[in-house]
Amino acid sequence: MGRVVTGKVAALGVPLTLRPMEARAAADLPAGVGWQYEPKWDGFRCLAFRADGEVEIRAKSGKSLSRFFPEVLQQLGALAARHFVLDGELTIASNGTISFEALQARLHPAASRIRQLAAATPATFIAFDCLLCAPGQPLLSQPFARRRARLDRVFAPAFGKTGGLALTPFTRDLAEARRWLYHRHTSLDGVLAKRLDLPYQPGVRGMLKVKCLRTADCVVGGFRYEAGSRLVGSLLLGLYDEAGLLNHVGFTSSIPAEAKPDLTRRLEKLVAAPGFTGAAPGGPSRWSTPRASQWQPLRPRLVVEVRYDHVSGQRFRHGTKLVRWRPDKSPRQCTFEQLAQAKALASAPSLDILRA
Numbered sequence: 001m002g003r004v005v006t007g008k009v010a011a012l013g014v015p016l017t018l019r020p021m022e023a024r025a026a027a028d029l030p031a032g033v034g035w036q037y038e039p040k041w042d043g044f045r046c047l048a049f050r051a052d053g054e055v056e057i058r059a060k061s062g063k064s065l066s067r068f069f070p071e072v073l074q075q076l077g078a079l080a081a082r083h084f085v086l087d088g089e090l091t092i093a094s095n096g097t098i099s100f101e102a103l104q105a106r107l108h109p110a111a112s113r114i115r116q117l118a119a120a121t122p123a124t125f126i127a128f129d130c131l132l133c134a135p136g137q138p139l140l141s142q143p144f145a146r147r148r149a150r151l152d153r154v155f156a157p158a159f160g161k162t163g164g165l166a167l168t169p170f171t172r173d174l175a176e177a178r179r180w181l182y183h184r185h186t187s188l189d190g191v192l193a194k195r196l197d198l199p200y201q202p203g204v205r206g207m208l209k210v211k212c213l214r215t216a217d218c219v220v221g222g223f224r225y226e227a228g229s230r231l232v233g234s235l236l237l238g239l240y241d242e243a244g245l246l247n248h249v250g251f252t253s254s255i256p257a258e259a260k261p262d263l264t265r266r267l268e269k270l271v272a273a274p275g276f277t278g279a280a281p282g283g284p285s286r287w288s289t290p291r292a293s294q295w296q297p298l299r300p301r302l303v304v305e306v307r308y309d310h311v312s313g314q315r316f317r318h319g320t321k322l323v324r325w326r327p328d329k330s331p332r333q334c335t336f337e338q339l340a341q342a343k344a345l346a347s348a349p350s351l352d353i354l355r356a
Contacts, residue, residue, distance in 0.1 A: 008051035008052055008054045009049045009050070009051045009054050009055075009056050011051070011135075012049060012051050012083060012132060012135055012136070013136045013137060013138045014049070014132050014140070016056065016058055016062075018047060018085075018131075018202050019060070019202045019203035020047060020060050020087055020202070020203075021087070021200055021201050021203070021204060021206055021207065022203070022204065022205045022206075022207070023040075023192055023205055023206075023207035023208055023209035024205035024207075024208060024209070025208075025209055025210075025211070026208040026209065026210050027210070028210060029174060029177055029178060029181065029191060029193050029210050030193050030208060031174055034196050034197060035193050035194070035195060035196070036144070036145075036148070036170050036171075036172050036194045036195075036196055037170060037172065037173075037174070037176075037177035037191055037192065037193055037194075038128055038170045038171075038191070038192045038194065039168060039180060039188050039191060040188060040189040040190040040192045040209055040211075041089045041098065041126055041168070041188065041189060042100050042188070042189040042310060043089040043090050043091035043092075043098065043100070043103060043126070044059060044060075044091075044103055045060045045088075046058060046059050046060065046065055046088065046089070046090055046125075047085060047086065047087055047088075047131070048076055048085070048088060048125060048127070049084075049085050050076055050079070050081070050082065050083060050084050050085075051083055051135065052082055053077065055073050055076045055077045057069060057073065057090075057125075067114065068106050068107055068108070068114060069106065069118070069123050070114065070115070071118045071119075071122050071164055072125050072164055072165075074164075075125070075163065075164040075165050076125065079155070079158050079165075080158060081133060081154055083132070083134060084130065084132055084133045084154075084155075085130075085131040085132040085138075086127045086129065086130055086131065086151070086155075087127070087128060087129035087130075088125050088127040088128055088168075089125070089126045089128070089168075090103065090123050090125055090126075091103070091124050092106070092121050092122070092123050092124070093124065099121075100310070100312045100317070101313045102121045103123070105117060106118075106121070106123065122163075122164060123164065124163075124165065124166055125164065125165055125166070126166045126167070126168050127151060127155065127159070127165070127168065128148075128151075128168040128170075129147055129148070129151065129200065130147050130148070130150045130151035130154070131200060133150060133154050140202070141199050142199065142200075143198060144194050144195065144196055144198050144199075145197065147200065148170070151167065155167065177191050177193075181210055181212060188212050189211060189309070189310060190209050190210050190211035190212050190309075191209070191212075192207050192208065193207065193208040193209075193210070194207050194208075195207075211309050212310075213307050213308070213309055214307070215305055215306065215307050215308070215323060216305070216306060216308060216334075216338045217303055217304070217326050217329055217333070217338065218237035218238060218239060218249065218250075218303065218304055218306055218334055219237070219238040219239070219240070219246060219300045219302070219303055219331045219334045220235045220236065220237065220238075220267075220298060220300075220301075220302040220303070220304060221236050221238035221248060221275045221276045221297070221298060222236035222248075222275040222276065222281065222295045222297045222298050223235050223236060223295065223296050224251075224294060224295045225294075226260075230264070231260040231261065232255060232260055232263055232264045232267055233253060233255075234253035234255075234319075235251060235252050235253075235304065235322070236248060236251050236275075236276075236281055236295055237249050237250050237251060237252060237306065237316070237320065238276055238300070238334070239335055239336050239338070239339075240332060240334060240335045241278060241335070242336075243278075245277045245278030246276050246277045246278055246300055247276065247278035247279040247314070248276045248278075248279050248280050248281050249314065249316055250306075250315055250316030250319070251316075251319060251320070252304070252306050252321065253319055254319075254320075254321050254322045255322060267298060267302075268296075270298045270299045270301055271296050271297065271298060272297060272298065272299045273297045275295075275296075275297025275298050275300075276297070281295050282295070300331045301331065302325070303325070303327070303329045303330075303331055303333075303334055304322055304323075304324070304326060305322075305324050305325075305326050306321060306322055306323060307320060307321040307323050308320045308321075314336065
């Protein structure tokens with residue numbers, strides 16, 4: 001499965017080591033003329049290079065992803081365009097949404113397993129920028145509007161008919177972009193805003209991103225003390241499954257300092273095993289840390305509303321933001337159904353583009 005990148009790709013005119021242009025966080029989407037809005041997909045950001053029969057996919061870190069996604073490599077190599085550099089996102093669609101967990105599973109050391117996964121969970125490369133479409137003629141200095149037009153003109157016909165390749169949708173209507181953002185579509189990581197007159201700026205946060213934020217009511221099934229302190233540092237969150245088991249789904253550490261003494265005393269009065277009756281902190285997972293087993297179990301009495309950005313494998317992928325306490329809500333009402341409802345309420349760019 002090993003590959004050697006020859007001088008063809010390296011001599012295209014865009015270096016293999018180019019760092020993709022990035023985005024800085026914003027509280028809201030910018031208004032006014034001159035902006036284009038696009039979905040922010042939850043995948044692996046990468047650059048796709050082709051020079052004649054040689055194709056290479058590079059991650060944002062500069063490392064090659066080609067051996068892990070042979071099916072995408074094959075699709076890129078089958079395009080009529082013989083020379084290009086495209087900026088995009090590798091994604092895997094699963095059960096009507098995008099699975100970051102499935103993507104991570106593709107980074108496997110065994111060639112035989114990679115072949116199995118490529119057949120079972122094929123990836124799609126979603127392109128959103130064109131950095132070169134003729135050897136020796138990079139487009140980095142061109143405004144984004146021109147680069148996007150070139151992307152559409154050269155690649156749209158083939159991408160519309162080729163499995164594993166897609167062009168990201170876009171809108172220049174702020175109201176539509178806000179509908180994508182606020183209707184809680186679980187396939188999106190957020191919405192990007194790009195200036196139409198902006199050249200490509202490698203490694204610079206020249207775009208804006210507004211993340212999709214959702215809320216859920218969770219049971220506090222345990223807590224951790226702050227390192228070197230007897231004050232609460234984080235709350236461990238749980239949701240009930242259909243079998244009535246309380247499963248650990250994440251944590252929140254956004255507790256105001258002035259609230260910690262009283263909250264710690266309140267929590268310590270509720271300490272009792274087991275805390276979580278289903279999946280518990282400290283179990284084997286990619287989120288585990290050396291401190292994973294250092295937690296205090298609680299009787300399931302307290303409910304908090306938290307804000308989260310993404311779910312992966314029935315867990316909040318990142319830390320959550322504590323919104324408020326919910327003394328009005330029964331712990332038993334805090335179920336995984338909330339996350340399913342967020343998906344059902346989705347209204348945003350269709351995932352049909354990933355099955356084109």
